[in-house]
Amino acid sequence: MSDAAIDVEGLEKRFGKVEALRGVDLQVPPSTVLGLLGPNGAGKTTAVRILTTLLHPDAGRATVAGYDVVRQAEQLRHVIGLAGQNAAVDENLTGLENLEMVGRLYHIPAAEARRRGAEILERFELSDAANRTAKTYSGGMRRRLDLGASLVGNPQILFLDEPTTGLDPRSRLEMWDIIRELVKEGTTLLLTTQYLDEADQLADKIAVIDLGLVIAEGTSDELKARVGGEVLAIRVAERERAAAAAGAVLGLGPGGGNVDNNSGEINVPVGSDGTAILTEAVRRLDAEGIGLADIALRRPTLDDVFMTLTGHAAESAAEAEEPSQDGGRSRKRERKREQA
Amino acid sequence: MSVTTSSPPKAPGFVANTVSDWWVMTKRNLTTYLRKPDLLVFSTIQPVMFVLLFVFVFGGAFELFLPGTISYVDFLMPGIFVQTGIFAATQTGVGLADDLQKGLIDRFRSLPMARSAVLAGRTSADTVSVGFQTVLMLVVAYLVGYRIHTSVLEALFAFVVIIGVGYVFTWVSAFAGLSLKTIEAVQAALFTVVFPFVFVSSAFVPPETFDAWLQPIADNNPVTIWVDLVRVLTLGDLITESDSPLFKDLPALSTLLWQSAAWAAGLLAFFYLLGVRVYRRT
Numbered sequence: 001m002s003d004a005a006i007d008v009e010g011l012e013k014r015f016g017k018v019e020a021l022r023g024v025d026l027q028v029p030p031s032t033v034l035g036l037l038g039p040n041g042a043g044k045t046t047a048v049r050i051l052t053t054l055l056h057p058d059a060g061r062a063t064v065a066g067y068d069v070v071r072q073a074e075q076l077r078h079v080i081g082l083a084g085q086n087a088a089v090d091e092n093l094t095g096l097e098n099l100e101m102v103g104r105l106y107h108i109p110a111a112e113a114r115r116r117g118a119e120i121l122e123r124f125e126l127s128d129a130a131n132r133t134a135k136t137y138s139g140g141m142r143r144r145l146d147l148g149a150s151l152v153g154n155p156q157i158l159f160l161d162e163p164t165t166g167l168d169p170r171s172r173l174e175m176w177d178i179i180r181e182l183v184k185e186g187t188t189l190l191l192t193t194q195y196l197d198e199a200d201q202l203a204d205k206i207a208v209i210d211l212g213l214v215i216a217e218g219t220s221d222e223l224k225a226r227v228g229g230e231v232l233a234i235r236v237a238e239r240e241r242a243a244a245a246a247g248a249v250l251g252l253g254p255g256g257g258n259v260d261n262n263s264g265e266i267n268v269p270v271g272s273d274g275t276a277i278l279t280e281a282v283r284r285l286d287a288e289g290i291g292l293a294d295i296a297l298r299r300p301t302l303d304d305v306f307m308t309l310t311g312h313a314a315e316s317a318a319e320a321e322e323p324s325q326d327g328g329r330s331r332k333r334e335r336k337r338e339q340a
Numbered sequence: 341m342s343v344t345t346s347s348p349p350k351a352p353g354f355v356a357n358t359v360s361d362w363w364v365m366t367k368r369n370l371t372t373y374l375r376k377p378d379l380l381v382f383s384t385i386q387p388v389m390f391v392l393l394f395v396f397v398f399g400g401a402f403e404l405f406l407p408g409t410i411s412y413v414d415f416l417m418p419g420i421f422v423q424t425g426i427f428a429a430t431q432t433g434v435g436l437a438d439d440l441q442k443g444l445i446d447r448f449r450s451l452p453m454a455r456s457a458v459l460a461g462r463t464s465a466d467t468v469s470v471g472f473q474t475v476l477m478l479v480v481a482y483l484v485g486y487r488i489h490t491s492v493l494e495a496l497f498a499f500v501v502i503i504g505v506g507y508v509f510t511w512v513s514a515f516a517g518l519s520l521k522t523i524e525a526v527q528a529a530l531f532t533v534v535f536p537f538v539f540v541s542s543a544f545v546p547p548e549t550f551d552a553w554l555q556p557i558a559d560n561n562p563v564t565i566w567v568d569l570v571r572v573l574t575l576g577d578l579i580t581e582s583d584s585p586l587f588k589d590l591p592a593l594s595t596l597l598w599q600s601a602a603w604a605a606g607l608l609a610f611f612y613l614l615g616v617r618v619y620r621r622t
Contacts, residue, residue: 052450056621077452086443092372104364105453107357133375149447 005030005157005188006051010060013046020046022212023060028190028205030156033183035203036192037302043212044192045085048161051190052082065156078106081155085162087142088149091135095126095145098134099152106153113152120148124178140171147178157188164198176201196302206302210310220302227300227308228254229271232278237291239264248284252277258307267304270297358454365461366468369435373469383431383469387424387477394420394544395484405549407584410575413486417477418498418570419543422563424477425470425506426538432466432510433517433526440521445619459615463510470506474499490576498573501600505566508604509534511611518618543567546586559589562603569596 006028013021021043028034036044049055051064053073062069067076089098096117103113121130124144129137134145143163150158163179164172179202183189193199199206200220208216208223216223232253236245239261246259246266257268270277274297285292373379395413402412436459439445448458478486488495513530520526540558541547547558558564572579572593579587591599 049446054446054449074452077450080450082447082450084443084446088443088447090368090372090444091442092375093368097368097371101364101368102447102451105361105448105451105457107353107360107452153451 003030004028004063005032006034006062006064006190008047008051008060008062011047011050011057011062012059013043013050013055013057019212021050021057021060024209024212024214026207026214028188030188031186032204033189033191033202035199035206036190036209037194037196037199037206037306038192038209039194041211042209044209045161046212047209048082048084048159048190048192052080052159053077078153079156081150081153081158083143083147083150083158083160083163085165087139087146089134089142089145092133094131094133095121095137095148096130098145099148102149103152108152116152117148120151121145124148138171140167140174143167143171143175144178147175151182155187157190158182160189160191162192162194164193164195172198196306200302208306208309215309216305223302223305224300227269227304229269229300230274230297231300231304232268232270232274232281233294233296233298234266234268234281234285234292235294236264236266236285237293241290242266244288245285245290248288248290249281252280252284256308256311264293267307269300269304269308358457361454361457362460362464365457366464367461369462369465370468373465379431383428383473384476386427387420387473388480390420390424391417391477391480392484395481398544405546405586407582407586409582410578410584411485411487413481413484414489414575414578415571416544417481417486418574419541419567420481421474421477421498421502422505422567422570423538423543424473425502426509426534426563428470428473429466429506429509429513430527430530430534431469431513432462433513433515433520433530434523435462435466436514436517437521437523437526440518441523449619455620456616459511459514459619463507463514466510466513467503467507470510471499471503474502474506488574489578490574494573494576498570501566501570501573504604508608508611511608511615515611515615515618518615537561538563541567542571548586548589562600562607565596565599565603569593569600572596 004027006026008024008026011021011024012019024043024047026034026036026047036047038044046055050057051062051069053069053076056070064076065079067073067079069076090101093101096114099117099120100110100113103116104110108116118127118130121127124147126141126144126148129141134142137145147160147163150160160179164175167175176198179189179191183202191199191202203220205217205219206223207214216226232249234245234249236242242259242261242264246257249266249268250257250259253268253270255269257266259266268277268281278295278297282292282295394416398416399412402415406412406415436445439458445458513526516529517526520529540550540554541561541563542558543563547555547564550558568590572590579590
């Protein structure tokens with residue numbers, strides 16, 4: 001048996017014809033944060049549901065804190081906390097009542113559960129709303145309450161499934177601060193996210209998951225190194241000309257690259273020939289008469305990593321019905337700008 | 341890591357914890373019940389409306405074939421009590437589907453709490469609501485002339501029968517809620533099943549007046565057996581001494597008792613097992 005807080009080997013799960021997990025391996029050392037990164041439908045939630053005993057795997061094995069997720073589910077539940085994708089709070093109970101209830105279900109004595117509940121509300125700046133029903137809470141407050149509920153049992157290992165999905169930028173930053181605090185105290189955390197910057201900000205190690213398989217694993221820097229060298233980032237002045245510009249410059253690098261027709265942004269991995277390719281790009285675009293709003297060489301982000309690894313953007317699977325296949329990306333970019 | 345146990349021994353406080361979990365969940369459901377005004381209104385106005393509508397709309401027609409010693413409201417109320425118990429139980433499935441959609445069931449299933457507590461707490465709380473609605477209807481019915489013609493003991497026993505039927509149906513409803521997963525589907529399914537089930541019985545109209553092919557169905561419908569039991573328990577001698585053809589096929593009290601108990605126990609066991617099974621793997 002390994003010393004990992006979470007140890008997963010060859011995990012498989014299918015739902016009818018859909019293979020949600022196709023042999024996932026993961027190791028999370030104690031007191032570290034693993035970011036499980038991937039688009040919707042990649043299998044992140046399925047993995048979390050298996051590790052928190054909500055689903056049985058079809059094949060493979062997994063232990064959490066040394067407990068087998070199938071055979072020792074009962075003991076396992078004592079040492080974990082889960083905050084799922086919805087803010088799973090009873091909206092007709094007050095904040096304090098919600099936490100007390102969860103505490104009682106961990107079999108903490110009533111007075112102690114109440115005290116812990118109040119403590120958590122205080123810490124997450126919900127004390128003023130402690131005696132209001134959760135119905136009256138904002139989305140960010142509900143998420144904080146939900147996260148609080150997952151902490152009532154003092155879990156050794158915490159699972160957060162997309163903790164900031166659907167939050168406005170300010171609530172998202174607040175959530176990040178709270179999560180960073182928790183991690184400082186030594187809680188082992190497995191966090192799923194479709195936001196690359198979120199994994200970058202919070203996780204010690206990142207496992208990129210796509211179509212039920214872990215396709216890459218490493219620190220943020222290691223993953224960025226996979227893209228190799230720098231990225232040429234171009235923004236055209238007129239968005240309508242993004243496609244034409246992409247046609248002119250995408251072939252310049254050693255391979256790959258992507259264009260976002262909504263924002264008029266083009267990213268081209270350029271390896272170590274950055275300066276030469278930049279010059280060539282400017283020349284070509286000028287020849288085509290395409291005006292530029294911005295052009296620069298930058299270090300690769302996880303967005304670029306995801307593109308390189310999967311050939312599609314992180315959110316494209318989730319946003320398939322969007323009129324533009326890059327809708328999700330551009331929305332996310334807007335969010336980033338708001339934060340900046 | 342030094343984990344050697346392969347099957348978990350029951351913790352020392354297993355029974356105490358199970359009872360505590362059940363109580364925490366029951367209390368939660370009762371609390372939320374009181375804080376949902378729409379639900380409270382629905383579950384108080386509806387039974388009252390049923391009493392008043394049936395008594396004043398159908399009452400006149402009933403007078404025509406009931407024996408003179410039995411007033412229509414006395415005949416009708418046992419049917420309406422049982423019907424309300426059954427209808428009120430749909431709330432269980434709706435509540436569970438709601439918890440499921442909000443992710444609360446996932447949270448509960450990830451906690452070290454008794455596997456039975458979510459369902460047991462929900463069905464218990466909803467049964468309290470059935471009791472409350474029954475008492476409320478009793479008061480309203482009393483005001484429009486309803487009377488119980490038997491001893492307090494028999495009347496209390498009739499009350500237990502009504503609550504018992506309601507409890508059985510909270511488990512039917514729980515299974516529906518966990519299987520169908522959305523509030524709309526649960527409501528649609530329960531009403532398509534529950535309506536014919538309740539109407540093709542002796543609840544509102546004596547089965548003797550039904551189309552011939554419906555009569556055997558009605559006679560073997562557990563709702564008929566339960567309603568007949570409540571009727572015998574609240575009308576007493578008025579039925580046994582009546583020579584009306586409406587009551588000539590009515591089984592003896594002892595027969596009604598064991599048939600009622602057998603149906604209730606059978607349905608409860610069946611849907612309890614199904615419900616817990618679905619809960620474990622939802």
